[in-house]
Amino acid sequence: MSSIASKTYESTTPKKVAFLGLGVMGFPMAGHLARAGHSVTVYNRSAAKAQAWVAEFGGAAKPTPREAAAGADIVFCCVGNDNDLRSVALGADGAFAGMAPGALFVDHTTASADVARELYGAARNLGLAFVDAPVSGGQAGAQNGALTVMCGGDATAFDAVKPAAMAFSRAFTLMGESGAGQLTKMVNQICIAGLVQGLSEAIAFGQKAGLDMNQVLEVIGKGAAQSWQLDNRGKTMVADKFDFGFAVDWMRKDLGLVLDEAKRNGARLPVTALVDQFYADVQAMGGNRLDTSSLIKRLK
Template sequence: MATVAFIGLGVMGYPMAGYLSRAGHCVRVYNRTLSRKDQWLRAYTGWGFATPGEAARGAEVVFTCVGNDHDLSEVVRGEQGALAAMGRGTLLVDHTTVSADITRSLAVCARDREIGYLDAPVSGGQAGAQKGSLTVMVGGQEADYQRALPLINCYADAVKLMGPVGSGQLCKMVNQICIAGVVQGLAEGLHFAKAAGLDAEEVVSVISKGAAQSWQMENRSKTMLAGEYEHGFAVDWMRKDLAIVLDEARRNGALLPLTALVDQFYSEVQAIGGSRWDTSSLFARLMKIRPFE
């Protein structure tokens, strides 16, 4: 069993750290909102600390799962951050979806202190974290990956090393590009079905058996039609991710016209009060424009 630290107990990190505890590992936790840390300690066996550095001290592997580039930099290399407290030969594994730039920068800081670094963003959303069935895309060195793999497997069904540091974040960007396009396509399909006077649920029951089938169709079509958008991954977070994607595309020359358009549509969802709705709320935007009542 390993001594690990988990920094960030949000909707993803909370159950992920829980799975490490249930597997028997010694888990040291930190969260900026202290009440969330206390809640976790009532649910799981572990130790809570007041700063990221205190949580990281003595841990063999430190996991981070926070909000954005700024949050990650603060908990890793801030005045009370994890890096300063970590010993030589330890490993930092970041599960936050952030830019490849901050990932590479932090990896250099870690290497200078003889600490391993993996960028390991996740896919599967809140439901995947709660079920322990996440997909994890990893960038870094093979030896570090093999060291972290048994721990990551506590809350993941699929884990793959994609290449050097930064590769995990780039793979996650591809994931978000594909999700954006599929959700918009599903939203438009359901909207068209209603405009045509069809029973949209019956349409889905048929086309989901063919080439149009997707995870979004299977898991979100009914709730979209019911106007239910409380499924975890908020529009605010999706826009954060798409901003990272579009910034990277400007640098590498990738053409992403659909992604840019869907990002604009999500800004319209925010404007109608949907900042905390989940990503399937693209359908709500269409129904706001043309409700078919």
């Protein structure tokens, strides 16, 4: 069985692309690029994962980012954090060293706006283009080829990348100059943090009150309380199921980026800071790899 859902791809000129990082997001994203007709070369820190990807989708795997990026029109990347991103982009074995002038590097990592601007500058000095392009939609969005992608960078680079990137995207939007994609993703995570805590408190309250919470969610989901979190995580929270989706460890990393940026720009985020500490409580309970909706466990 394929690790990605079937999808009708828009007709586009086949490109030679590389994909660096084959985690829960990158593996299916690279798969959609291959299924859409692009020639894909992959790199992953653990070579076994890269070989598994080639076994499923074809293409090729290379032992370093530099070798994977050699000759590519576009290099896509989805790794863990700022330092992971620097390690695959920079240095003697980094992708930038293997890319030809005019090639494009598109980073889907949720990272800092600072590292996006840093790599944008480093790329430009080498005659390359860099687009920061964090995603929303989670593992299911990646598997279904239906991610929402928020981009920062130059319009010409964005326009050149978009046709290929639509293989794994539902929406692919330029938000502004370098770093704007990462800042938009931070806004996204602020919204999610508050929503999940509100939903956790609501469900815990309803359960204490003796209500049939599945019925309650059906009713309030047709009114002003409706949200993606309610529709997709409400009933699993009622059922005490958290073995899927976006892990608490990843959310804490993202909220750390948000709170660091808020210190710089002066934004006041009292609820976000509080929910970040609630997620620390879930980690202390051993919930590091549970879905973000596991916030409700603090209230049980």
